[in-house]
Amino acid sequence: MRLVKPKKFLGQHFLKDLSIAQDIANTVDVCPELPILEVGPGMGVLTQFLLTKQRPVKVVELDFESVAYLKENFPSLQSNNIIECDFLKMNLEEVFDGQPFVLTGNYPYNISSQIFFKMLDYKNLIPCCTGMIQKEVAERIAAAPGSKTYGILSVLIQAWYKVEYLFTVHEHVFNPPPKVKSAVIRMTRNDVQTLGCDERLFKQIVKTTFNQRRKTLRNSIKPILGKDSPLYADPLFNKRPEQLSVQEFIDLTNRVTSAIAK
Numbered sequence: 001m002r003l004v005k006p007k008k009f010l011g012q013h014f015l016k017d018l019s020i021a022q023d024i025a026n027t028v029d030v031c032p033e034l035p036i037l038e039v040g041p042g043m044g045v046l047t048q049f050l051l052t053k054q055r056p057v058k059v060v061e062l063d064f065e066s067v068a069y070l071k072e073n074f075p076s077l078q079s080n081n082i083i084e085c086d087f088l089k090m091n092l093e094e095v096f097d098g099q100p101f102v103l104t105g106n107y108p109y110n111i112s113s114q115i116f117f118k119m120l121d122y123k124n125l126i127p128c129c130t131g132m133i134q135k136e137v138a139e140r141i142a143a144a145p146g147s148k149t150y151g152i153l154s155v156l157i158q159a160w161y162k163v164e165y166l167f168t169v170h171e172h173v174f175n176p177p178p179k180v181k182s183a184v185i186r187m188t189r190n191d192v193q194t195l196g197c198d199e200r201l202f203k204q205i206v207k208t209t210f211n212q213r214r215k216t217l218r219n220s221i222k223p224i225l226g227k228d229s230p231l232y233a234d235p236l237f238n239k240r241p242e243q244l245s246v247q248e249f250i251d252l253t254n255r256v257t258s259a260i261a262k
Helices: 017-028 046-053 064-073 109-121 135-144 152-158 199-212 248-259
Strands: 034-040 055-062 080-083 100-106 128-134 161-169 184-187
Touching: 017 046, 017 100, 017 128, 017 161, 017 184, 034 046, 046 055, 055 064, 064 080, 100 135, 109 128, 109 135, 109 152, 128 135, 135 152, 135 161, 152 161, 152 199, 152 248, 199 248
Parallel strands: 034 055, 034 100, 055 080, 100 128
Antiparallel strands: 128 184, 161 184
16 A cells, blocks of 8 residues: 655654654553553554554544555554544543543644643543654643743643653654654653642633733733732732742632632
8 A cells, every 4th residue: 555645734744763653652651551542643653663562552543544554554453443533522531441541642733732731631541641742842841930931731731740851853754844843752640639729710820821921910810800909919910920830820729719709
């Protein structure tokens, strides 16, 4: 069967370097007992190494050409382990009958952030998520408070996961070469079971303040807290969102909750 042609509208950049594919596959070893779900396998360059892990592997692929290629070239996967679907529309409870699993892949650049927001929705099912994404996105996820790259993804993911930026991948190992560098990261669930605040409001505060990141909290949080809250007298509200740690966002959420309730 002929090779699959990469499709720009799907954000496809097929990895050619087998040693890098092996290195990415090995990132799942931090959770050695769990089944694996790979997103966007394409022609299976990563899949072939995942299949050596001696545990269940399923792949989800939207591209019909890639699905046909996988069925022909990876008979060990079997058809029921190749899910022809949009990952963002899946009910992840159904993939391994409600069992936890490792999420991995060479993620499409155009939906990588959406993939990780979905991971957060299923964080109790996904104790480990690894894979390759655009370098800029990886840097944002791993960024520390005070950094220019620290933002919404940083806070929301670091609230629940330990983030490791593992290594950088250069453009020339892909077909077609992307215009940016890539990076491999690993996110492993921390011990947090509850944030100790209204988690929906926490997410709203993080998104609202970072969407106006150049403003101080006093100005950016007004859509939630109102114009004349007595909380604004606190020096905390002179800060900008990138100056707050995850714990400080949690504390801020609790203070906002109390203020709104009065």
